[in-house]
Amino acid sequence: MEASFEGLKQELKKRDINLSYQRLKVLEYLTLNRCHPTVDQIFTNLHRDIPTLSKTTVYNTLRILQEAGLIKVVTIEDNETRYDIDVEDHGHFKCKLCGKIYDFHTDMSSLTFDDLSNFRIDSKDVYFKGICPGCLSNIKENKRRG
Amino acid sequence: MEASFEGLKQELKKRDINLSYQRLKVLEYLTLNRCHPTVDQIFTNLHRDIPTLSKTTVYNTLRILQEAGLIKVVTIEDNETRYDIDVEDHGHFKCKLCGKIYDFHTDMSSLTFDDLSNFRIDSKDVYFKGICPGCLSNIKENKRRG
């Protein structure tokens, strides 16, 4: 955890991005909360520790980090933008009932698709939707009870 | 084209969705314009033919069609919701430069991923981003000219 966090700091220096206190805190939050939080979640939680924090700063920081390739934007839902500290290729599963987003490993190279050799592909995202194990068992439980 | 359009009408009847003029026109637009249009594009274009059309109706219609599984929402970008008449599994490629969204065939079953057997998977989406052939050749052209 700490090790990768130090790595992030170095990544920022490499890209000439100053590491302000606010930016550090946003990065820290994403590192510690890997639940793909929304801007509002990040802001609300950090605001407890940093009462002067502005939501604009959170937006600015997330944009900068994203442009630097240090975080990934998850657009699995059309009405909520989420952020992910994990920029390695992996899939996302969103539960329709509880709304939680689960990570899963994928081998993107296994996916067969049309010839796109004339396209320059920069990123690949895989989004699944459905119902998670917890919610499925809740449904069963409710049915049993009637 | 006409054949599948008749098919759509029947799908609507099957699901007890009345086929109003406005709904027919939205469906027709999506059938004829397979470029994954935004709400605004659909509204603006239909408004020429139907001056009384309300944007709210377009929103309502798209929601109804989506809930009935007759159209698919494409959330490849976080700031623009797009709509697709093609509900079969296929991938989407968005060009960062011209913004165009390309379809491509995929074999979703070829993708290897973590064991999700305890999850109920209802839908799978694959989104690629990068630069399309046309924009790539424009870049080359500009470099040559200096």
Added chain:
DNA sequence: ATTCTATTTTGTAATCATTACAGATATATA
């Protein structure tokens, strides 16, 4: 340490997409 400069943050206002709602219109049924 002080001044100067560039960067970052903050707070507010503006914008844009979407939804809520209530009245008007059209459609179906008796």
Added chain:
DNA sequence: TATATATCTGTAATGATTACAAAATAGAAT
């Protein structure tokens, strides 16, 4: 035709994001 239901419309409200200008901060130079 009368009545009930469904749909459409226009406007207002909401919520997320962006624009912007002033305030605060940090870094460099003197």
